[in-house]
Amino acid sequence: MPFKFNEDIAIADVAVEVWANTIEELFCDSALALSEVMVDTKTVEPRIEKEINLSSNSLDMLLYDFLSEIVYFKDAQSLLFSKFEVKIDNLSLNAKLWGEEINREKHALRIDVKAVTLYRFDLRNENGIWRAEFVLDI
Incomplete structure (x- = not known):
């Protein structure tokens, strides 16, 4: 998988590090x-499709807002996602997400994420590899 969970960084939260060849x-992967x-x-299963359109004044805040929208869909519409398509043009994002409504009998539920935090939030390109780090409040 192109990400890992950093258990040494946050004990009551979940710290995530993600890497990829392109920003999309x-x-x-985030x-x-x-x-x-x-x-x-x-x-x-990818039964329901949702679209997200966002703009920001920085790539890192665009990622923050995008991840926050996914948490919002979980909280407001009881939706979980398993498939993602993202297009970024300058500082605008168009994304499609596929998933389905939460079903406690079907889905192997883990931890309820309350929010994406700005603690240790970082987005950068190192030698052609895009990297992000963020902490999730659980």
Whole structure:
């Protein structure tokens, strides 16, 4: 998997590090990592499609807002996602997310993420590899 959970950084939260070859892959893999914290995504079928359109004045805040939208869908519409498609043009994002409503009998639920935090939030390109680090409040 193109991400890992850093247990040494946060004890009561979940610290995540993600890496990818493109910025779009980084956003998709970050969304997948967030989703994996909440559920085994192999148990979530891509039945419902949602679209997210966002703009920001920086890439890191665009990622923060994107991940926060996924948490919002979980809280407001009881949706979990397992498939992501992201297009970024300058500082605007168009994303499609596929998933389904939470079903406690079907889904292998894990931890309820309350929010994406700005603690240790970082997005950078190192030698052609995009990297992100973020902490999830659980």
